[in-house]
Amino acid sequence: MESDADQPVLAIDLGGTQIRTALVTPDRQVVARRAEPTRDDRGVDAVIDHIGRLATETREEAVSAGYAPAVGVGISSPGPLDPWRGIVVAPPNLVGWRDVPLREAIAGSLGLPTFLERDTNVAARAEWRYGAARDTRDLVYITVSTGIGGAAVIDGRPLTGPGGTAGEFGHLVVDLDGPRCGCGGIGHVEAIASGTGLARAGAELVRRGEAPILAARAPDPDLVEAVDVARAADDGDAACRELLERAWVAIGAMCASIVNALNPEVIVMGGGIAEHHPRLYEVARAELVRRALPILVDRVRIVPAALGPDVSLIGALPIVTERIGDPRYDGSHRPQTAAQGGASRP
Ligand SMILES: [Zn+2]
Known part of the structure; x- marks a missing residue:
C-alpha cells in the first residue's frame, strides 16, 4: 500500500441532506468542521458556491489553528459519477444534478488538486485503510x-x-x-x-x-x-x-x-x-x-x-494521497466504453 501523506487534506462530503467539510490530518484527526443543509432546491450553482464557501472556512480556520496547509481536496458525492473527469452524472438524491463538473469547480475556487469519488467508494477506502x-x-x-x-x-x-x-x-x-x-x-x-x-x-x-x-x-x-x-x-x-x-x-x-x-x-x-x-x-x-x-x-x-459517520471525511485522505500526480485523474483521461473498445478494433 502507498504511504500516508505527511500533510492534511481538505475533505468535502456532499450528501442529499448535508454538506460537510473538514480538515483531515495524516493521523486522522477531523478538525475545523462545517456542516450545513444541502438544500438542492436552490439549484446546482448555489450548492457549489456553498460547498466552496464552507471548504474555504474550514481551510482558514485550520490555518489559524496552526495546522499545516492542505495538500489537496477529496470530495465524497452520491453516484453515479465519473471519478476520472470529476463529473457528478445524475444522483437520484440531488435534484437537478446532471453531468456537473464538480471537481473542476471546486479545484478552481480552492486552487488545490481536487478528486471526486462516489460516497461508498470513499467509505470503503477508509474502512480498508484504517477501519x-x-x-x-x-x-x-x-x-x-x-x-x-x-x-x-x-x-x-x-x-x-x-x-x-x-x-x-x-x-x-x-x-x-x-x-x-x-x-x-x-x-x-x-x-x-x-x-x-x-x-x-x-x-x-x-x-x-x-x-x-x-x-x-x-x-x-x-x-x-x-x-x-x-x-x-x-x-x-x-x-x-x-x-x-x-x-x-x-x-x-x-x-x-x-x-x-x-x-x-x-x-x-x-x-x-x-x-x-x-x-x-x-x-x-x-x-x-x-x-x-x-x-x-x-x-x-x-x-x-x-469509523462511524466520519468515514466519508476520513476517506478523503487515501483518495487524495493516492491520486495526486496520477495522470488518470488529471482531467485528461477518458474511461473506455464498450463502444469505443469495439470501434478501436481493426
Ligand atoms: Zn435497483
Missing part, C-alpha cells in the same frame, strides 16, 4: 440506510468498472417476483431491505389494515417511515417484525451472492439501519451459511463498520 477491513486485500463494503450502497476491493485493488459504477450491490436481485426498485429493476435487495423499501412495505401494511400498532403510530400511509416500522416491531407488531426479518434475510441473500461471486475475506456493513439493528448481522450470517458455497463461507467475516 474494520484493515490488513485485508479482498473486502466488500455495504451501507444499509435510505438506500443500499456498496463497494469492493479485490486483490488489493478497488473495483471500479469502466464507468466507475461497479459495486452497486443494492441492486442485486434477491427475489425474482419482488417489488420494483427505485431504479426500475425488479426484486432488488434495496427495494426490500433499505429504509425506502421498509417504509414502502410498511405503508402497504397500513393501507391493508394488517399492522395495527404501526397504524397507531403512523395512520397516514404516505407518511410511514422505516423508523416507524422498526418501533412498531419493537412494540410487538407481528407484521412489522416479519418485514424486518425478511429484510435481514434479503441482506443475507445479497451477501451470499457477493461471497459466491467475489470470495471476499470480509464484508464490512455500515449505515444507519445496520447500526441500529444488531440482529441484521446475526440473520445475514445465518443466511450466508444457508445460501453460499461452504468453502467460501468458512473464510468470510461479516463485521460492523468501525
Whole structure:
C-alpha cells in the first residue's frame, strides 16, 4: 500500500441532506468542521458556491489553528459519477444534478488538486485503510440506510468498472417476483431491505389494515417511515417484525451472492439501519451459511463498520494521497466504453 501523506487534506462530503467539510490530518484527526443543509432546491450553482464557501472556512480556520496547509481536496458525492473527469452524472438524491463538473469547480475556487469519488467508494477506502477491513486485500463494503450502497476491493485493488459504477450491490436481485426498485429493476435487495423499501412495505401494511400498532403510530400511509416500522416491531407488531426479518434475510441473500461471486475475506456493513439493528448481522450470517458455497463461507467475516459517520471525511485522505500526480485523474483521461473498445478494433 502507498504511504500516508505527511500533510492534511481538505475533505468535502456532499450528501442529499448535508454538506460537510473538514480538515483531515495524516493521523486522522477531523478538525475545523462545517456542516450545513444541502438544500438542492436552490439549484446546482448555489450548492457549489456553498460547498466552496464552507471548504474555504474550514481551510482558514485550520490555518489559524496552526495546522499545516492542505495538500489537496477529496470530495465524497452520491453516484453515479465519473471519478476520472470529476463529473457528478445524475444522483437520484440531488435534484437537478446532471453531468456537473464538480471537481473542476471546486479545484478552481480552492486552487488545490481536487478528486471526486462516489460516497461508498470513499467509505470503503477508509474502512480498508484504517477501519474494520484493515490488513485485508479482498473486502466488500455495504451501507444499509435510505438506500443500499456498496463497494469492493479485490486483490488489493478497488473495483471500479469502466464507468466507475461497479459495486452497486443494492441492486442485486434477491427475489425474482419482488417489488420494483427505485431504479426500475425488479426484486432488488434495496427495494426490500433499505429504509425506502421498509417504509414502502410498511405503508402497504397500513393501507391493508394488517399492522395495527404501526397504524397507531403512523395512520397516514404516505407518511410511514422505516423508523416507524422498526418501533412498531419493537412494540410487538407481528407484521412489522416479519418485514424486518425478511429484510435481514434479503441482506443475507445479497451477501451470499457477493461471497459466491467475489470470495471476499470480509464484508464490512455500515449505515444507519445496520447500526441500529444488531440482529441484521446475526440473520445475514445465518443466511450466508444457508445460501453460499461452504468453502467460501468458512473464510468470510461479516463485521460492523468501525469509523462511524466520519468515514466519508476520513476517506478523503487515501483518495487524495493516492491520486495526486496520477495522470488518470488529471482531467485528461477518458474511461473506455464498450463502444469505443469495439470501434478501436481493426
Ligand atoms: Zn435497483
